[in-house]
Amino acid sequence: MPVELSFCVVNTEQRGLLRYCLDSIARERATVDFESEVIVLDNASQDGSVEVASRHPVVNEVIALPQRQGKAANDSLLLERARGRYCLLLNEDSELEPGATVALHAALDADDRAGAAGAMLVRPDGAQQPSAWRFPSASTALFTALWLHKSMVVQSSGEAVKRVDWVQSAAMLVRRSAAEEIGYFDTDFFVYSDEVDFCKRLRDAGWHTLYVPDSRAVHHEQLQTGNVPSRRIVEFSRNRDRYMRKHHSWISAQAVRWLTAWTYAVRAAGALVIPGHNPKRYLKHVSSTLAPSRGEGLREGAEEFNRRLAPPMGPAGFDD
Structure with missing residues (x-):
């Protein structure tokens, strides 16, 4: 049976959070009515993460990199390796809430020109995080300088699926054919702004990106912004x-x-x-x-x- 959706996880030295992520995928995978697979790419971790992924019953394939590389390169490798029509890109610190996969899949499946869709990200205490924004520009920088970013730049608001400029790749469903058309992620972006550039190139190629508030994922953020x-x-x-x-x-x-x-x-x-x-x-x-x-x-x-x-x-x- 053809694979409909590939869960694609990138992990770097976070075996504890990786377990939470994989457990949430197992719960999600048990509820969907289509064929799926789970691929974990380990970014040369030294903390036993490869063993954790290899032993987890939900995982179909583990890619253990011998050397560390950037997020854009890792996500591109996963998109090329995956067999699914859709690929759900996840960080190891993302934990899917029940129904998140179904909501993202339904949103992309209902819109033939949607190349990507992002979940609502929430903190472990349930507070919503911004997860969709307008593309960076001089005007968005001005709005931010004037403290108008919450109303003029952040787009992750409302209760209905809507088009946005870009979404965070901590929990982003990608139409693999659209990603292939634009050449996947630009590896010149080692990490940060890689998904912004990806969504911009999707837009330039005639695709668009969706924000799906009915899909929720807990973003544990192992590197809190308070101590960057x-x-x-x-x-x-x-x-x-x-x-x-x-x-x-x-x-x-x-x-x-x-x-x-x-x-x-x-x-x-x-x-x-x-x-x-x-x-x-x-x-x-x-x-x-x-x-x-x-x-x-x-x-x-x-x-x-x-x-x-x-x-x-x-x-x-x-x-x-």
């Missing part, structure tokens, strides 16, 4: 700038840099008097936004990790 390492800030900033330079003019990219830096500078000032906020984190956003080509990001961190994995070489080029 410097490399994540650098990576986030450089890929926002990469997106702007790819899809907009030089002037627009510069405008976004300065408007975004101003927004973080105001937050840094506020953090001096508001308890529980770290002004140094916001100031790091300011410097990385204004100079996105400087500093080391997650790509460099992965390269360092991979070098540590490589065996040492002797003086003649042979393994010691």
